[in-house]
Amino acid sequence: MSTTESRLTTTDPAKPGRDQAVRETLEDYTLRFAPRSYRRWSPMVVATTALGGIAYMADFSIGAGIGLAHGTGNALVAIAVAAVVIFVTGFPLAYYAARYNIDLDLITRGSGFGYYGSVLTSVIFASFTFIFFALEGSIMAQGLRLGLGLPLWLGYAVSTLMVIPLVIYGMKALSKLQVWTTPIWLLLMVAPLVYLVATDPGTVDRFLAYAGTGGDGGVNTASVLLGAGVCLSLIAQIGEQIDYLRFMPPRTGANKRGWWTAVIMAGPGWVVLGALKQAIGVFLAVYILTRVGPATATEPIQQFKGAFDAMMPSWLVLPLAVALVVISQIKINVTNAYSGSLAWTNSFTRVTGRYPGRMVFVLVNLGIALTLMEADMFSFLNGILGFYSNCAIAWVVTVATDIMINKYLLKLSPHAPEFRRGMLHAVNPVGVVAFVAASGLSIAMYFHVLGDTLQPYSPVAAAVLAFVLTPLMAIVTRGRYYLRRTDDGIAEPLFDADGNPSAVTYDCHVCHQSYERPDVTACRTHDAVVCSLCLSTDKVGDHILPAGA
Structure with a gap:
């Protein structure tokens, strides 16, 4: 204590x-403002801790799935498009978190949603954490099955239960875990890729020429947008980055350069490494495709087993591949469990006025994730992520637009974020209307309600509608519903x-x-x-x- x-x-x-x-x-x-007295970490320690949380293996699966379906050219363009959108929208959110020391839910309250209106987005964010916890847990279970012979159902349970002791202690424990494991993770991830490219340049040619399932190798808009929609499901990752960035020290004249470097690296900059991992996923999937087939080429454990096979003795291959998967899963899933528990607790406390304890919602989040794993969510991964991305895009673009346009350009939204009860209206129609309209219409498009032709454009619709409706609603309401x-x-x-x-x-x-x-x-x-x-x-x-x- x-x-x-x-x-x-x-x-x-x-x-x-x-x-x-x-x-x-x-x-x-x-659930509250992070005070200066608690924020004793340097900017680079905070950045390293935040970046440790993106060690997840899902990027390799996401990239591989897009690449195998649509070809390398479409996959790389889709990854780049999504990365640009994520970087642009993540920048103002990361700045506000680091500057004002509050998490994304508290930012959302004062950026168009209101005190109770942001409960909608807290549920969206909590869903992000258990979806990706389940995805990472599935990947770890695949590694444990291949390396130790554990059945999948037991691997799912092991990957879920092992994070509970680690997530109890919050930022103090997580910062140490992330800092010490990041160098090992980077070495295991990068070394095999460098070796393959250096010793067999033909792998690069085969990678670039891969046309996808039934594709002609050309780049087309529909394939790019479908792929980008899956990648954009990761747009809510900025929320987990912010759970660390809120502990940034005050920005002063002395630390200004280091402060900005850390905020950009650990905030929107996470997507640079994320996009690189997705591209590596395509590369490795194409590399092992003829040996393992398309059904398992999207599994990271198979991808890195194939890469390690080329550079080291066979007896060392499986242990290293399993070690990489386990380290990655622990690094990201402690963050998923921690951030998810905050989102659930925050929503429950606001709605009921009761605080049942954060550990209750750690267990709730893990229970939902375990259920998804046992339901074999990995087999229909792209469908889940494509649907989810519409909600996540609408939320993040709405908040980012409120900060960039409504606060700084139109000056209808208060410049400094407000999150305290009594200071905010219960619901602000600016963000709530923009979010509901953008996500609702884009989900309808995704499920072919508006026809097959428009279906690939659902993520574009979510982003464009949120970007247009947020300032429009602020103008219509004249900013009257921001502050009570x-x-x-x-x-x-x-x-x-x-x-x-x-x-x-x-x-x-x-x-x-x-x-x-x-x-x-x-x-x-x-x-x-x-x-x-x-x-x-x-x-x-x-x-x-x-x-x-």
Whole structure:
């Protein structure tokens, strides 16, 4: 137990749930603003930790699936198109997380959705975490079956249960795990690829010439968009990057260059490595295709077994391939379990006013993921990701557009993000309408409701509609639904002279803990302040400030 937790006292024995929430969220400031006193890591340590979370093997499967279906040319263009969209939309989100030290749900609340409206997107993000946990768990189970002879059902269970001890301890444990395992992972991933290209240049020619199943080798729009739609399902990965980026130290004149480098690398920059892994997946799938067939060429364990076969003794091949898969699965699935538990807990606490404990939702998330694995989701991977991408694109583009256009260009959205209950309207039609319309229409297109011709264009429709409707709704509503009130009742400024969130502390009169300025508001019925989480668990509204004029 941390020193902060051991000081916890309460004068309200009738609210044990609130006390539990305080104890748990003070471990790594889940569900709330991350204070300066906790953010002791350097920018590059935060960046390395965040990038460790993208060690997942799904990229190899995604790239291989697109490449085998549509050919190398279409796959590479699709991967590039998706990477550009993900980078552009991820940049403003990463900046806001690092600058204001809040996660993507808190950013979403003040960027067009409102206090309860962002529950929609929290569920979308939670779905992302259990879908990709199941995908990575399936890949690990394939490795355990090949290397140790474990049946798939047992491999699914092992890959699920082994992350529970690691995810309990939050950012402190995860930062150490990611930093120490990243060099090993990089060496095992890059070495076989370099060896193949250096010793057999013909593999590159065969890779570039591969035309796909029944393809003619040419690049066509429909194939590119179908492939890009699958890749764009990863657009919500920025949410997991932000779960680390919110711990960035304050930006100052002294650390400005390192700060920006870390934010770009670990924020939108994750997609550069992701796109590279997808291209490698196509390369390795084409390389082993004639030996294993299309059914298993998309399995990363088979891809790296084939690559290791070419460069080392046979007795070492399987152990190294299995080690790579296991390390990758652990690195990403601790992040999936951690981020998913935050998303579920955040939504549940807002809707019910109760905090059941983050570990409850770790188990819920893992239970859903295990069910997906046992249902053999790997066999219909592209279908799941293609459908999911429509929702994820609509959400991320809506929030990114609100920041870039509504905040900075139109100035209809408040420049500084707001997330505290009482300061926001329950629902803001700007983001909610744009998101629902964009995702609804694109999903209809994906399921051929609007005809077969338009089906490949569903991800484009999701992005374009979200981009157009978000500023349009802000203009129509004249920005009236962003803030319920503009004054939080405290005279101290929210930001210091450098524009960073203020480090001045106040004591919450409900839970009796100290919190920094951005995490508190004045209390309606007491001459005191109350923290954001105690506001969230206030079922009767006793502490919530009245609406402004």
